[in-house]
Amino acid sequence: MGIGLEFFFGPNNPIKFICGKCKDVASPPVSYPCSFSHMFCYDCVSNRSTCPIDNQPCGGSPLVDTTGFHYYNLTLRCPRKCDKWSGRLSDLADHLRVCPNNDMGVCKWGGSKCNVKRTDLAQHEQTCIFAVVPCSWSSVGCQYQDARYNGEKHATDPKVLSQHLSLAYDGLTAERNNLATRVDQLEAELAKATRTIALMEMEQKAALTSAGKANNAVLEEMTKLVERVSMLERVERPPPPSFAYQPSSSSSSPSPMMMPPSPSPPSSPRGDAQDGPISIFTSAPSPGASVWSS
Numbered sequence: 001m002g003i004g005l006e007f008f009f010g011p012n013n014p015i016k017f018i019c020g021k022c023k024d025v026a027s028p029p030v031s032y033p034c035s036f037s038h039m040f041c042y043d044c045v046s047n048r049s050t051c052p053i054d055n056q057p058c059g060g061s062p063l064v065d066t067t068g069f070h071y072y073n074l075t076l077r078c079p080r081k082c083d084k085w086s087g088r089l090s091d092l093a094d095h096l097r098v099c100p101n102n103d104m105g106v107c108k109w110g111g112s113k114c115n116v117k118r119t120d121l122a123q124h125e126q127t128c129i130f131a132v133v134p135c136s137w138s139s140v141g142c143q144y145q146d147a148r149y150n151g152e153k154h155a156t157d158p159k160v161l162s163q164h165l166s167l168a169y170d171g172l173t174a175e176r177n178n179l180a181t182r183v184d185q186l187e188a189e190l191a192k193a194t195r196t197i198a199l200m201e202m203e204q205k206a207a208l209t210s211a212g213k214a215n216n217a218v219l220e221e222m223t224k225l226v227e228r229v230s231m232l233e234r235v236e237r238p239p240p241p242s243f244a245y246q247p248s249s250s251s252s253s254p255s256p257m258m259m260p261p262s263p264s265p266p267s268s269p270r271g272d273a274q275d276g277p278i279s280i281f282t283s284a285p286s287p288g289a290s291v292w293s294s
Contacts, residue, residue, distance in 0.1 A: 002018075002019045002022050002023075002024030002025045002026050002027045002041045002044075003024055003025045003027050003076070003079050004024050004025070004079070005018075005024065005025060007076045007077050007078075007079045008025065008074055008075065008076045009075055009076065009077070009086075010074070010075035012070065012073055012074050012075065014074050016039075017029060017039060017071055017074070018039070019039065019040045019041045019044055020038055020039060020040050020052055020053050021040055021041070021044040021045065021052050022041055022044050024041070025074070026039050026040055026041045027041055028041070028042050028110055028114060028130070029041070029042075029071060030042045030045065030149070032045070032051040032056070038051055038052075038053045038054070040052065042129060046129075071089065072088065072089050072090035073088055073089070073090070074088065074089040075087065075088055075089070076089060076092070078095060078099060078101070079092075080096070080099050080101040080102045081101060082099050082100055082101040082102075084099075084100075085099070103117065107121065107124060107125055107128050107130070108125055109125060109128040109130040109131040109132070109147075110128055110129070110130035114128060114130070127148075128148065129147065129148050129149040130147050130148070130149070131147065131148050132145055132146065132147055132148075133145065133146075133147075133148050133151055135151065135154060135155060136151070136155050137155065137164040137167065137168070140164065140167040140168040140171045141167045141170075141171060142163075142164060142167060144160075
């Protein structure tokens with residue numbers, strides 16, 4: 001849907017920008033590659049595969065904006081009839097953002113070229129033909145960027161396609177080399193880890209052997225100590241000295257092991273003084289006789 005001729009004024013004549021289908025000033029203006037004189041609104045021909053005027057096939061080629069400088073210098077009044085603005089067509093998008101009568105959204109890519117409602121603006125901007133997008137082969141290194149409607153032509157050009165395939169081959173070759181290098185690194189790390197594990201196992205085995213020997217030595221020493229203690233406990237100790245009297249083999253009278261001390265002599269009944277101690281024995285006791293017998 002274009003912009004009506006009644007909104008335009010000034011010295012520049014918009015008649016050469018008339019859409020060949022809706023007969024309004026094309027908005028946004030596009031043309032088929034069959035003839036640059038056949039201009040249309042994008043919405044009027046976006047779903048066609050042939051030119052509406054000469055019916056020549058488009059061959060899937062994108063629509064191309066061919067309006068140039070003169071189109072955007074056209075002067076007009078607000079197409080939403082707010083009576084508060086008039087100016088160049090290139091400034092229409094800025095006015096429509098604040099126009100009180102505008103229920104249409106202003107695309108950030110196509111501006112006034114895009115005729116879209118506010119409610120559909122977000123979805124429209126994701127697929128707008130004027131949106132600048134990278135090449136579909138950008139993942140393999142193509143740096144091309146252009147409006148979406150020109151991107152398909154770039155991607156399907158035979159020369160460009162050959163370059164894309166070359167970039168893809170180079171990218172795959174580089175990726176293969178990187179993977180081979182990474183495999184070598186992983187194999188080297190695996191070999192190092194294997195050697196480290198083997199060394200740790202050897203050290204662990206040596207430590208277990210040393211611990212076993214030390215344990216056996218401790219057990220052997222404990223066994224010797226236990227045997228020595230047991231032997232010492234079996235040794236007979238001499239009995240302690242005793243003052244008890246043992247019976248003699250030749251007499252039933254006890255035989256003293258040790259002579260008791262001599263008793264003090266009794267005092268004389270008469271109280272007479274004695275020259276020395278008086279023995280109570282009249283004669284020496286015979287061997288084996290009790291020293292206490294009368």
